[in-house]
Amino acid sequence: MLEVTTQGRGKKATYTFMIPDGFWRLILIPSMSFREWGAEYLNILIEGKGVHKAEGGILVKFSSEIMKELAEKYKQDYESVKSTCRRIRDVLKENGYISMDDPSVAKSHRVKSKKTGEWMTGTYALMKDAEARAEWKNFFDIKLAHYQLIMPDAKTVPNYLIAAEASRIYRSDMARWLDVAYYRVAKRTYVSDNMTADINFAKFTFLETLDMGIVRNELERRQEQYKRMMAERMEREKRRKELEKSQIPSLKERKALQAQITQAVQTTYRRTRGMTPEEQESWDKMIEMTVGSIATEVDEEE
Structure with missing residues (x-):
């Protein structure tokens, strides 16, 4: 508690205390002591403060950038802040509290400068984001145009041909x-x-009951349920991928198909057929989703 005062003695005593900002968010992390930087990290995730909007686009920060800023703000060792934030993130992920899997999720194409070795920000970063998007669109447009030479009605290219x-x-x-x-x-x-x-449950239940045990027990019950649901979802996704993999043509068939495309490109060429606005929107979303699926975990910089 930030402040505790007492009036009276014994059973008639009255206690007044202040609950720190962010406590009701950090309580989702079992057995974790209150840390200001941990509470702020949760606040950044919940309120989307890791996304900087500017004229010309958006800039999504990596977790490592956010942790570095928190370490500097609270004058803490970076590794200590990183340990706290990583633990918070791990618990949130395993309970399905956070996600980056939505195909419509906001993305930034980020680059490191050759001069500084740091992730670029500002106008230069937005310019490179636009360039990267144009490069990806050009790649997929060309692949679709080539594939349509042998499959005129195709609206997308099989992933196994371009992955x-x-x-x-x-x-x-x-x-x-x-x-x-x-x-x-x-x-x-x-x-x-x-x-x-x-x-919201934790906050309002405690204020009504003044019993933290009730709050913690219910949160534990809910989180165990979330873990089961996550495991079931992962198992379904695993089966889906296995089915998808089983339907991929053999290596020999893929090579033959690629050879057919190559021959068609060498003998004739035409641009991607004209798309309706709806088809173009669907195609652009497919590009975003595919690039997103290729991307590694955002806070793993390899």
Whole structure:
């Protein structure tokens, strides 16, 4: 508690205390002592403060950038702040409180400067974000145009035909194309309705009952339920991927299909067929989703 005062003695005593800002959010993390930087880190996630909006686009920060700022603000060792924030993030993820898997999630194409080795911000960063988006669109547009030479009605390209090349672009080629030291995609973290509901439950239940035991027991029960739901969801996703993998043509068939495309490109070429506004919107979303799925965990800078 930030402040405790007492009036009277024994059973008739009255206690007044102040609950720190952020306590009701940090209570979601079991057995964790209150840390101002931990509470602020949660606040940044919940209120979307890791996304900087500017004229010309948005800049999504990596977790490492946020942790560095918190360490400087509270004059703490970076590794200590990182340990606190990573523990918070791990608990939130395992309970499904936060997510970056939504295809519509906001993304930033981030680059490191060759001169400073730091993640770029400001106008330069937004310019490189726009360049990266244009490069990805050009890549997918060309692939679709080539594929349509043998499949005229196709609206997308099978992932197994472009996955390896797209991964190589993400990990190495894009940095070279953009003339930067390093390139990665940062994805905004979104909080679930369960997280908001549990924070409100903890606060209002304690104020009504003054019994923290009731609050902690119920939060533990809910979080165990969330973990079970997460495990079931992951198992369904695993089965879906296994089914998808089983339907991929054999290596021999893929090579034959690629050879057919290559021959078609060498003999004729035409741009991606005209799309309706609805088809163009769907295509652009597919590009965003595919690039997002290629991206590694946002706070892993490899």
